[in-house]
Amino acid sequence: MFLLKYLALLLLTAQIRKAQACDEFTDLAFGHAIIGTTMKTRLLLYTRENVTCGTLMSHTDISNHPQFNLSKPTTFVIHGYRPTGSPPMWLQRIIELLLIRKDVNVIIVDWNHGATSLNYFRVVENTHKEAENLTAFVKKMQECGASMSSIHMIGVSLGAHISGFVGANLNGSIGRITALDPAGPEFNGTPPEMRLDPSDALFVDVLHTDIDSLGYREPIGHVDFYANGGTDQPGCPKTIFSGGAYFKCDHQRSVLLYLDSVSYTCESKAYPCSTYKDFLDGNCTSCDRFGDLGCPVFGYNVTDWKDVLLELGQTKVFFSTNTVSPFCMTNFRVDMMIWNKDVRWGYITVKLHGDGKESVAKINHAATKFRRYTETTLLAQFDKDIQEVKTISLTFSSGNVFTPRYKLRLLRIRLTNLDRKDRPLCRYDILLENKEVTFRPIPCEESNF
Incomplete structure (x- = not known):
């Protein structure tokens, strides 16, 4: 159905493109x-009538554009710093996906003339000028009958702060601001009036992917998503010898993650936690505060959690991703109890088999301590979702080739899918040595979950 809609939209807009010049x-x-x-x-x-053919809007006479239907919601997409002057590669993709999702007006805010300069500080100054310009246009919309609550601004990097300035100029009346890795340099540590903040819209959702370099560090919205802790996105270069990608890959990943969320590719559930380490350690797997909704999903559909998030106040949530699309991972809580007499330290790799696929989770961010008759809880994040798990494979490693190869005697292991309400899977009495062990899980007894 998604593909058919997409092809139909492209066919229709191609016909229109032949009949008119495109901006x-x-x-x-x-x-x-x-x-x-x-x-x-x-x-x-x-619009859905001109998906690939842009129409240049008048800033003063909105009535000149019959395609601009003010009874429909309007989504503004605002790019960031463009040091080389080239158009963002993701523009057409986000237009198409937004229009497939919903019948809206999509307005690309092209401020490339203000965003292109080797002098970043000058571009930062231009963000305020751009916000004034855009504010005047939105006020025209309001005068012509547009609902402020139906306006959604998607701002990338500096575009996130421009969205915030516009929202502040309109007393926080616009419906939603989505900030994709808001720019950090010249904004970190500044007061709310100098940057995006939660009061700039009725709902502000933020994604952080590069907090140690180009992105903003602290929570800045009603809900702040930290993908992979907000730094070092998987698949991005690790050294400067990779060229320009080393500097911009983490920052740009924010857009790719958002595109995944718009395109129905998959959903990334995020978990409230104080730090990313606590999240990886499995200390933040509860979503009770969100009631029957469960933990919020990142991206386009997070508005389903809007009321709860507004009630909770600023909420900081974490999720991890794959290296490429589909970026979403499947989260399991793994509870293990050993009956070794001595304490064991090591790393666990879990593999799920089923549906003709294999899904892998390596729990190796830190060595885990296992103690006799003490339940150890781990977070296992799998690269693929397997609907029906047939077998499970486990590997235990001390991580040190110079230490003895310890055996891990499992009294019990329980795997609970955190993304679905499946019945937990269990297995009892397993001996793990320095090799992979595969077994068939059984549904856990009621007393175990």
Whole structure:
């Protein structure tokens, strides 16, 4: 169904494109970043009738655009710093996905003339000018009957703060701001009026992917998602020898994660926790505070949790991802009890088999301590979702080739799917040595869960 809708939209917009000229996002050369540009804003409208053909909006006469239906919700997409002047590679993709999801007006805010410069500080100054321009346009919309609560702004990096400035100018009346890795440099440590903050919209959801470099560090919305702890996204280069990707990959990952959430690819559940380490240690697997809804999912659908999140106040949540799309992982709580006399330290790898697939979780962020007759809780994050688990494989390793190869005698292991309400899987009396052990799980007895 999703593919059919997508093809139908493309066919319709291709027919319209033949009949009219299309306005494109500004494409500047690197030379513009050196010599500088004059601040200019272009608003490009896309609808289900013109998915790939933008229409340049008038800033003063909205009535000139019959395709702009103010009875529909409007989503603004605001890019960030463009040091080379090139258009963002993800623009057309986000337009298509948003329009498949919902019949809205999508407006791409093209402020490339203000965002292209080698002087980052000048571009930061331009964010306030851009916000004033965009605020005037939204006020025109309001005068023509648009509902402020139906406006959604998606801001990337500096675009997140522009969204915040617009929201503040409108007294926090716009419906939603989604901030994708809000820019950190020149904004970290500043007061709320100098950056995005929760009062800028009725609901502010934020994703952090590069808090140790280009992104904003602290919570800044009603709910703040920290993907992989907010740093070092999997699959991104680890050394400077990888070139430009080393500097921008973590930051740009925020957009790719959001696209996954819009496209129905999969859902990433996120867990409230004080630190990412506590999350990885399995100390934050409870979602009781969210009631029957369970823990919130990152991205497009987080508004399903809006009322609860607004009641809770600022909420900080964590999730982990795969290296490529589909980025979402499947989360299990693993409870283990050993009957070795001596304490054991080591790492566990769990594999799930079923549906003709194998899914792997390596619990290796830190050595785990196992003590006799004491239940140890771990968080296992699997790269794939397996609906019906047939067999499970376990490997125990001390992680040190110079120490003896210890045996781990499991009295019991219990695996609980945190993303679905499946009955937990158990197994009793297993001997783990320095090799993989495979077994068939059984449904846990009622007293064990």
